[in-house]
Amino acid sequence: MFDVAAMRLTLTGLAPATVVRPGPPPVRRPRVSVVVPCYNYGHYLRSCVDSVLSQPGVEVDVLIVDDASPDGSASVVREIAAADDRVRAICHDRNRGHIATYNEGLSQVDGDYVVLLSADDLLTPSSLARATAVMEQHPEVGLVYGRAVAFSGDDLPPARTTATSWTLWRGRDWLADRCGTGRNPLRSPEAVMRTSVLRAVGGYNPELPHAGDLEMWMRAATVSDVAFVGGADQAYYREHAANMHLTSFQGGDPKGVLVDLAERTACFDNVLGGDPRWRDLHDLSRRTLAREALTYAVRSFEWGKAESWPVDELAAFAADTCPRPALAPLWRALALRRRVGARRSRRHPLFLPGEQVHKVRARVAHRRWQQAGI
The missing domain is CATH 3.90.550.10 (Spore Coat Polysaccharide Biosynthesis Protein SpsA; Chain A)
Structure with missing residues (x-):
């Protein structure tokens, strides 16, 4: 049954x-x-x-x-x-x-x-x-x-x-x-x-x-x-x-991430922005995309790529997209990695648990997409 x-x-x-x-x-x-x-x-x-x-x-x-x-x-x-x-x-x-x-x-x-x-x-x-x-x-x-x-x-x-x-x-x-x-x-x-x-x-x-x-x-x-x-x-x-x-939007250039974030933000703005019926969802979408930008910035240190990734641009995108207090923990995480430095952050024991959390979240997201398509 x-x-x-x-x-x-x-x-x-x-x-x-x-x-x-x-x-x-x-x-x-x-x-x-x-x-x-x-x-x-x-x-x-x-x-x-x-x-x-x-x-x-x-x-x-x-x-x-x-x-x-x-x-x-x-x-x-x-x-x-x-x-x-x-x-x-x-x-x-x-x-x-x-x-x-x-x-x-x-x-x-x-x-x-x-x-x-x-x-x-x-x-x-x-x-x-x-x-x-x-x-x-x-x-x-x-x-x-x-x-x-x-x-x-x-x-x-x-x-x-x-x-x-x-x-x-x-x-x-x-x-x-x-x-x-x-x-x-x-x-x-x-x-x-x-x-x-x-x-x-x-x-x-x-x-x-x-x-x-x-x-x-x-x-x-x-x-x-x-x-x-x-x-x-x-x-x-x-x-x-x-x-x-x-070929058109990534091409191996990390700045393709910024193009992708900007276009997805425009999607949510076009569909949901300016209409009171969707105000709560619009706010949620902007918070989500700002969080993604900050997460990329933080993880670039864990990947050992912070010196080549557009960390400043990702942070600026997040600041423009969502009020900083809404994502305070991520802003603190980015500030800490900047103090530790790009080279030391990759293998710093303080950041290893966070890397494992990211991996678990990615597996959970992939599983739910396989099961339910979202």
């Missing part, structure tokens, strides 16, 4: 949620529109589209938007569209950037549900049927996601294809957890949105090229509830050197 009480215990400390047994497949076959933006990923495109067209239990249509790829991807796009009338193609004659490409594709969908699937990622078998079953039975839910399996190379790891639970959050509760962690728990290909919710919240924000996904999911949670498909893997997420978050 499905033990709801036991499952609730595994969610201790998370946002309030209702965990239920997965319901039966929907009687009707809902239609899912899948937008596939492509830039220099023509060599991955056939596998990506095949993973969509082979989805059982749903009707699918695919819109591929090639953003003037110089590698000849457009010819692959046209060949795929010519071979299946469920596929349409748009090929740009000049590069417009990924956000404009996303929004162009999303503006043209008309299915009941919508997925934005990068050309280098894939859906797992029956993932759309599993996701839409949740929204068909729970009309208040506008965003469904699950686990995304990371992979590289040509061989796909095995995927779990049987859902064991549905976790349902009120939109506000899911937002509260985002504000408490400051993190985006979705990689993107595993997300399925109700098209009416997409229309209500609008497209991707061109001012947030790095964190636009997070802002999109948060905006969805302001107008609908959120659900997580437990026990099954919903998508494959390809990790390789050309991933945008690696």
Whole structure:
């Protein structure tokens, strides 16, 4: 028997949620529109589209938007569209950037549900049927996601294809957890949105090229509830050197951390700032991100990297984002490490217990993400 009480215990400390047994497949076959933006990923495109067209239990249509790829991807796009009338193609004659490409594709969908699937990622078998079953039975839910399996190379790891639970959050509760962690728990290909919710919240924000996904999911949670498909893997997420978050925003430069913090702060400010309904959550988000910045600054001493990391900039970000008294212990910890010095801090016995605490917290956070997706 499905033990709801036991499952609730595994969610201790998370946002309030209702965990239920997965319901039966929907009687009707809902239609899912899948937008596939492509830039220099023509060599991955056939596998990506095949993973969509082979989805059982749903009707699918695919819109591929090639953003003037110089590698000849457009010819692959046209060949795929010519071979299946469920596929349409748009090929740009000049590069417009990924956000404009996303929004162009999303503006043209008309299915009941919508997925934005990068050309280098894939859906797992029956993932759309599993996701839409949740929204068909729970009309208040506008965003469904699950686990995304990371992979590289040509061989796909095995995927779990049987859902064991549905976790349902009120939109506000899911937002509260985002504000408490400051993190985006979705990689993107595993997300399925109700098209009416997409229309209500609008497209991707061109001012947030790095964190636009997070802002999109948060905006969805302001107008609908959120659900997580437990026990099954919903998508494959390809990790390789050309991933945008690696090439454009990190690139091995520690200052990429500052870019990431700034964009995530902008997400929370855009969605929650200025509206009295979300004031408490907005304050929580800024405190969380300031804490993260200070934690990076403190840990740079423990890693022996304080001389190369932007410690002063991280501290300035924290001071600008949240009142200092709210994070007094972290400010004291940073001041102490500065007195001890960058070289001595790495192996100083006074700081070793703190390093162990950080490791335990990281393991707990990873476990809860595996179990509940947040």
